[in-house]
Amino acid sequence: MEKLKIAFFDAKDYDRESFLRANPNGGPGKNESQETPDGIDFELTFLETRLTAETARLAEGHDVVCVFVNDDVSADVIDRLSEMGVRLIALRCAGYNNVDIEHAYGRIHVVRVPAYSPYAVAEHAMALLLTSIRRIHKAYNRTRDFNFSLSGLTGFDLHGKTVGVIGTGKIGRVFIDICRGFGMNVLAYDKFPAADSGITYVPLDELFERADIISLHCPLTDETHHMINEESIARMKKGVVIINTSRGALIDSEVLLEGIKERKIGAACLDVYEEESNVFFHDYSNHIVNDDTLARLISMPNVIVTSHQAFLTNEALSNIADTTFANIREFLEKGYAANEVCYKCPDVASCPQGHEKKCF
Numbered sequence: 001m002e003k004l005k006i007a008f009f010d011a012k013d014y015d016r017e018s019f020l021r022a023n024p025n026g027g028p029g030k031n032e033s034q035e036t037p038d039g040i041d042f043e044l045t046f047l048e049t050r051l052t053a054e055t056a057r058l059a060e061g062h063d064v065v066c067v068f069v070n071d072d073v074s075a076d077v078i079d080r081l082s083e084m085g086v087r088l089i090a091l092r093c094a095g096y097n098n099v100d101i102e103h104a105y106g107r108i109h110v111v112r113v114p115a116y117s118p119y120a121v122a123e124h125a126m127a128l129l130l131t132s133i134r135r136i137h138k139a140y141n142r143t144r145d146f147n148f149s150l151s152g153l154t155g156f157d158l159h160g161k162t163v164g165v166i167g168t169g170k171i172g173r174v175f176i177d178i179c180r181g182f183g184m185n186v187l188a189y190d191k192f193p194a195a196d197s198g199i200t201y202v203p204l205d206e207l208f209e210r211a212d213i214i215s216l217h218c219p220l221t222d223e224t225h226h227m228i229n230e231e232s233i234a235r236m237k238k239g240v241v242i243i244n245t246s247r248g249a250l251i252d253s254e255v256l257l258e259g260i261k262e263r264k265i266g267a268a269c270l271d272v273y274e275e276e277s278n279v280f281f282h283d284y285s286n287h288i289v290n291d292d293t294l295a296r297l298i299s300m301p302n303v304i305v306t307s308h309q310a311f312l313t314n315e316a317l318s319n320i321a322d323t324t325f326a327n328i329r330e331f332l333e334k335g336y337a338a339n340e341v342c343y344k345c346p347d348v349a350s351c352p353q354g355h356e357k358k359c360f
Contacts, residue, residue, distance in 0.1 A: 003041040004332065006090070007062040009051035009071050012281065014317055015092070016046050022321035040332060042325070050277070056080040064328055066090045067098075069308065070277035073110075075103040082107045088331055092320050093311075095247060096341055097220040104342070111327040111339045115170050117316035122174035124310035125215055125245045128269035132304050133158070133241065159183035164211030166204070166227070167218030167246065168194050175215060187211060190218070208235040213243065220247035228252060233259045239266035245310040248274035253293050260300055267302040271310045280307040 008015060023042055045062065049055045051071035057080070059065045065086055067073060073089060078100060081089070089099065091112040104110050131137050134155040142149070163179045165172050168190040176186050176199060189204045204227075207214070214236070218224055228242065228251040242265060244251055253274055259265040273280070275291055289295055297303050311320075323339070330337040 003043055004064065004328070005043045005045065005062040006064040006066055006328070007059045008044065008046045008066045008092075009049065009055070009058075010068045010281070011046040011048060014312070015068075018317040018321045019044060019046075019324075022318065022325055040329060042328075051077060053077050053080065056084075059086055060084045062086060064088045064090055066092055066324060069093050069095060069098060070280065071098060072277075073099040073104075075100045078104050078107055088328065090324050090328055092324050095219055097247060097249075099341075101342055109331065109337075110341050111324075111331060111337045112341055113320050113323045113327070114339055116311065116319040116323065117313060118170035118174045120313040120316040121171045121217075121245050121310040122178055124271060124306070125175055125217075125243050125269070126178050128245070128271065128304055128306065129158075129213065129215075129241065129243055132267045132269050132302070137304065138301075158213075161185070161212040162187060162210055163213045163215060164189070164207040166190075166207065166214065166216050168197070168199055168201075169217065171245075172215075172217035173197065173199070175217060184213075191223075204232075205235060208232050209237070211240065212237060213241045215243040216246045216250050218246060218250070220249055225249055226252040226255075228256065230255045230258075233264060236264065238264055240264075241267045241269070243269040245271040248272040248276050253297065257293060257296055257300075260297075260302065265302075267304075268297070268300075269304050270297070271306045272308055273297075273305070276308060 008019070023044065047055075047058055049058070051065065051067050051073065053072065053074070053076045056077050059081055063086065065081060067089060068091075086108060089104065089108055089110045091099070091110065094112060094114050094116070096110065096112055099110055101110065135153040139153055159182060162185040165176055165179075165186060165188045168176070168188050172188070172190070173194065176188065179186055186200060187202050187207050187210060188199045189202060189207045193199070193201045202210070216228070226249065230252070233255060242251070242256070251274065256265065256268060260268060273294060275294065279289065279291060279294065294305075298305050327337045327339050331340075
């Protein structure tokens, strides 16, 4: 029987619960070493700390490290993991912008969870939008003080408004379906448009100019970094609402703040933030947050910030755990995994190997 040791970095209670639940015969409070039906004994170690160059040593003696969005999987970290004999990096998320994929090539294989629940993220994006434009968060706080005044709570209809969706992968397309249910007009931009989807694609500049609401659902790459910037905001309608449930660095936060102060941006709904790694997922309610930009954004009455919460549903957590274990088992059994990523294949569709063998 093969025993496989997996170290989970930046692990929260919900990670522990979902992975123990997905592990055969496992469950919260039970032995964290469980035998799977295929004879592989998974031994799970949950670490609260993020993976960094300083904490990488905690992975010593493990075969696999499982990481999340704010773990640092840079070249230095990859070298340290490789030297310790780590065989696989398993991302429990879809995005891999925090991984130096090119440096990992030839050293450690990397797998990800490409689709855990597009509904979770798309529904959260719409929840943020509705909360913002209908002032639900303000009404909630007000009525808890028995203040039933409607002053300052006037919103606007979504019906008939134009939404611009940037990125039409699974999440983007689910969000489009939700918007259509509200009677909204949908424009979209994607470098790789979905064929026969019935989606109206337009150039990015045209989307910026025509959309009343813009929602970001694209990956973070060198090309999309700070795609919401001074130039793009200048093209937008006055009062535009911007939603970001993808990656924080798609937006230049300083420029966003200026756009809000100048009343060009009507509202911002942010589940991600470009400097979130040292803030999100932690309780700083009794501390002073040193990030002035984030503090000023949160202080704005037309900004809603949630802390990378969009993925957090029971269904998504279950799918993440199941797919992560499936990726690991497939890699062990076949030497490759369909969900492997490497710098040779920017997306599965263009992978020259069809993801039918390992990348190196």
